[in-house]
Amino acid sequence: MQAGGHCGSCHSPRGFAMNEQGYDETDPAFLSGALLDGWYAPALRGGSGNGIGRWSEDELAAYLKTGRSRHGVVFGSMLEAFNNSTAFMTEDDLRAMAHYMKSLPRAPEPAWEYDETTTASFAGGMAESQPGAQLYLQKCSYCHGRDGQNRGTFIPPLAGPSSVLADTPASVINIILNGAGRVVADGVPDSYRMPPYRVQLTDREIADIATFVRTSWGNTGGAVTPEEVRDLRERTDPFSDSVILLQMR
Ligand code: HEC
Ligand code: HEC
Structure with a gap:
């Protein structure tokens, strides 16, 4: 696993000199999640509450093979790892990897649970008083x-995925600004793709929608500011692959 696809180069936090922290499972920082180049690579450790703790080993192996599961679809810098590496691994290797990741203990954290309130308040016409909710209805709800x-x-769900629950809103902002790249997998059509909203929506509007998503359906991510959106807008370039590989500042 340490060798397989260098998962830790994105999924393990970095120290002061950009060295990866924790090279194997004896270190609790190993594969505990990290923000790199504008994308948040979540923890690849088991547990029962959040992230892959809610995925079965079969779902995890299938995600690495096909790019999709009911919990999430590959996007951002994970697309590279998928398109160049995991899509070509054997089912046995992927299953072994899934088993290994699920076996790593996860630091205790509150487990996400679905909360009906948001859905119910849409039905009652209540949510529209929130600017982010109104924009969500117009721009996002026909897919999500x-x-x-x-x-x-x-x-993928917006209720409870790692990208939305993360302390950092980077992945949520980045995917709204720039959309997702193409998932190349044999026999699996890629007809619904997350569109980019960089041109359509202002920093304030994206911040409002991101705040709405991160605080709805039981999600516990925090509010997002227009300044955070502007920063990622300036650091990403939608017209080249550098959407994924943007420069560190
Ligand atoms: C170039 C950086 C990079 C590399 C290398 C990488 N990942 Fe990822 N990975 C990400 C990012 C960013 C995300 C979040 C976006 C997404 O969900 O697709 C992610 C998401 C995931 C998820 C979904 C987790 C969740 O809770 O939603 C799994 C599982 C995963 N990666 C497994 C792997 C494995 C296994 C490897 C090594 C074979 C690997 N990744 C290598 C960047 C990377
Ligand atoms: C045309 C359908 C469509 C629309 C409209 C759409 N999305 Fe998506 N979204 C997707 C798909 C599909 C993915 C998975 C990545 C991919 O394959 O493109 C996704 C992924 C995401 C993710 C990452 C979820 C995860 O797994 O971690 C977020 C966050 C998100 N969308 C938010 C939004 C928001 C906010 C809007 C409205 C501004 C929106 N989406 C509009 C189809 C859509």
Whole structure:
């Protein structure tokens, strides 16, 4: 696993000199999640509450093979790891990797649980008083639904995924600004793709929608500011692959 695809180069936090922290499972920082180049690579450790703690080993192996599961679809810098590496690994290797990741203990944290309030307040016409909710209805709900749930393995959930629960809002902002790259997998159509909203929406509007998503359906991510959106807008370039490989500042 340490060798397999260098997962830790993105998923393990870095120290002061950009050295990876924790090269193997004896260090609790190993694969505990990290922000790199504008994308948050979540913890690849088990537990029962959040992240891959809620995925079965089969779902995890299938995600690495096909790029999709009902919990999430590869995007951002994970697309590189998928398109160049995990899509070509054997089912046995992927299953072994999934088993290994699930076996790593996860630091205790509050477990996410779905909360009906947001969906119910849409039905009652209440949520529209919130600017982010109104924009969500106009721009996002026809794919992601008023309930924020997944649509099979084609549309990932916005209720409870690692990107939304993370302390850093980077992945949520980045994918709204720039959309997702193409998932190349044999026999799996890529017809629903997350569109970029960089041109359509202002920093304030993206911050409002991101805040709405991060605080709805039981999500516990914090509010997002227009300044955070502007920073990522300036650091990412939608017209080249550097959307994924942007410069560190
Ligand atoms: C170039 C950086 C990079 C590399 C290398 C990388 N990942 Fe990722 N990974 C990410 C990012 C960013 C995300 C979040 C975006 C997403 O969910 O697709 C992610 C998401 C994931 C997820 C979803 C976790 C969740 O809670 O939603 C899994 C599982 C995963 N990676 C496994 C792996 C494995 C296994 C490897 C090594 C074979 C690997 N990754 C290598 C960047 C990377
Ligand atoms: C045309 C359908 C469509 C629309 C409209 C859309 N999305 Fe998405 N979204 C997707 C798909 C599909 C993915 C998974 C990545 C991919 O394959 O493109 C995704 C991924 C995401 C993710 C990452 C979820 C994860 O797994 O961690 C977030 C956050 C997100 N979308 C938010 C939004 C917001 C906010 C809006 C409205 C501004 C929006 N989306 C509009 C289809 C859509």
